[in-house]
Amino acid sequence: MDNFNSETIYSLPRIGDRAPQFEATTTQGTIKLEDYKGSWLILFSHPADFTPVCTTEFVAFQSIYPQLRELNTELLGLSVDSLPAHFAWVRNIQEKQNIKIEFPIIADLNKDVATKYGMIHPGESSTETNRAVFVIDNKQMIRAIIYYPLTTGRNMDEILRLVKALQTTDEHKVSTPAGWTPGDKVVVPPPTSQQLAEERVADKDLEVVDWYFAKKELVGTKE
Template sequence: MDIEGCISFPVLGEPAPDFEAETTQGPITLSGLKGKWVVLFSHPADFTPVCTTEFLAFASIYEELKSLNVQLLGLSVDSISAHLAWVHDIKEKMGVQIPFPIIADLTMKVAHKYGMIHPGQSSTAAVRCVFFIDDKGIMRAMIYYPLQNGRFMPEIIRLVKALQTTDKFKVSTPANWQPGDKVVIPAPKTAAEMEKRPTEGYECKDWYLCFKKI
C-alpha cells in the first residue's frame, strides 16, 4: 500500500519491494539476490548503544544464517562513510568483524518503501525492523521493534527455520515451535478428509489439530 500522505508498508505474500543501494560491500539490488533468502534489518543510527549491541549479536548469527542460504543485510539512514567508521570502531574496540553489508540510505528511499520510518518514534531514524524475504523474492514475515529495545537473535534464526520447514514439508509450525519439534498438518478441507484423518497415522487432538514428526 502506498497512498499519498500515508506510510507505505510491504505486504506478506507479495513480492518484496525491489531496490538498488550502496552498501559497505559495494552496490546491491534485492532482485540480484533471488535464489537466496534475505533477512533485511534496519537500525536507527550508527554509533549508538543499543544498535552496537545488535550489530555484535547479528555478527554472531551471520554464519548460521549463511548456512541456511540467507543473506543478512543491515540498513540505516546514515552514510557509507559513517557505516565504515562504525564498523572499524566495532572491530577495533570490541574485536568483532561485521561480515554483512550495511545499506546507506541517506535519502530514506528504501526506508520509505519498507515502512521503516514511523513518525511516532522518529521522523529521521528507522525503527528496528526485520524483513524475511524468501528465495523467490516474496515477503514472508516482518517484525517491528521500537527504537529503545533490541532484538532477540534466536527468534530470527527460529523464524527462518520455521519458514523453510513450512516450504519444504508443506506443514505449519505450532506456537513455541523449535527445530525438531512436531509440526502441524493442514486441517481437512472436506467432510471426506475429516472422516479419513483419524486413520492417517498422525497424532491428533481432534480432527482439525494433528501433529507429526518430520
Template sequence: MEDQNLMTMPRIGDIAPDFKAMTTTGPMQFSEHIKGSWTILFSHPADFTPVCTTEMSGFALDQKYFDEKNTKLVGLSIDSIHSHIAWVNNVKKNTGVLFEFPIIADIDMKVSKLYGMLQPGESETAAVRAVFFIDPKGKIRLIMYYPLNVGRNMDEIKRALVALQTADQHKVSLPLNWREGDKVIVSPPKTVAEMLEREASDYEMVDFYLAKKDL
C-alpha cells in the first residue's frame, strides 16, 4: 500500500492535481483558483497546535510579500471547516494575526492523499509539512517536505520562489545560496563558436562551462 501511495505522489514537472474543496474563504476549484498566478500549497498537521500556529502566522505576516510576487497561498490540514474557523479566530484574538488566505478543510483526506501529504511512517492521520510551488501554467516546480516536529524556513520558501521566478524570466540557472541581486549562471555553451564568444564576453568566467553575470 505504501508503494502504491508513493507512485501516485505528484512530482516536479507534473501538472498540479485538480480538486474541489471547502476552504475558509469558501468553495474552491483548485485549477480555477490558481490560474494565471504562482501558488504555494502547504499542509500542516493540525489546527490548534504550536508549530503549525507559528508557521501559518509566518505566511500570514508575509501575505503582502507574496501578493507582490503574484503568488497565492493555500493552506491545508486534515480538520473540519469549523475547526479551521475556530483556530483562525483564536489566533486573531491572541496575536492579532489574521489568516486571510484559504485553508482547505480536508477531513476526508482526499487532497492529502492526492498530493502525498500523508506519509504512514510519520503519521497516518496527520499531513506532514509539505510545500508545493506551482507556476502560472499549473505545473509543479518545487516540492519541500518537513516532518511533523520541524517547522519550515520562511526565508528559504521566499528565496526559492524568487529563484524560480528569476530563472523563468531570464532563462538562467542559479548557484548555491543564490539570493536576489546575486550573479546568475549562464547556460553552458553548446558549440565551439559559443565557447569562443563567451571567452570574449564580460561574464565572470570560472571556466568555459561555468560563467556568471549580473542581471
C-alpha cells in the first residue's frame, strides 16, 4: 500500500494561486512549468494508459489541440505510468486510430507533480490520478480547476469555452454569463456608486436588466 501524507495530498492549489513549479520527464523530454511562461497551459491528468475512457479523451484532446494553440494555449498530460508505457500507448493510438498525439505527457512515477496539484484522491483511488484539469494563464496563475471522476470522460467543448471565456475576461474586463460562447453578450461589472448606477440605467449601449445587471455586445471575441 502506498504511504501518502493526506495533509500533502489535500493541500490543494486554488484558483488565483501561483501554479506550483515542477520539472518532469515527458514524452518530449524534460519540461519545466516555467517553459510555458507567456502562453496559457492546460495541465490535465488521466488515471492510466491503455484504458478505454482515457484513450477517448486523448483522441479528443488532440482534436482540439490546433484550436487551443490558436488561443496561445498548450496541452500537457500526466499520469503515474512510466515513459515506456506512454510511448507504447501513443504508438497504439496512432496505429489503431490513425491519430498522432502531438502534446507531451508527463511520466509522474514518483507522483511529485500529481501530489503538488492534488491529482490523487485516496477516496477514489490511492494509486491513480483522477481526471483533473488545471487552466494556467500566461503569468503562471491558476485560473480554473475541474475534477472529473474516474468513470466520466471530459467535455472538450467546455474546456475550449472556458479558455475563451477567461481570455475574454482578461482582454475586455468583463464577465461571461451561463452558457456563454464567443459572439454572445457579456456581463459588465456592477456600478460602484449611486451615480454610476443611474448612468447605467440610461446607457443605450447596454442591455440593462436592472442597475446591478447589464450586458453588452462585444466585438472581436475569438470564435
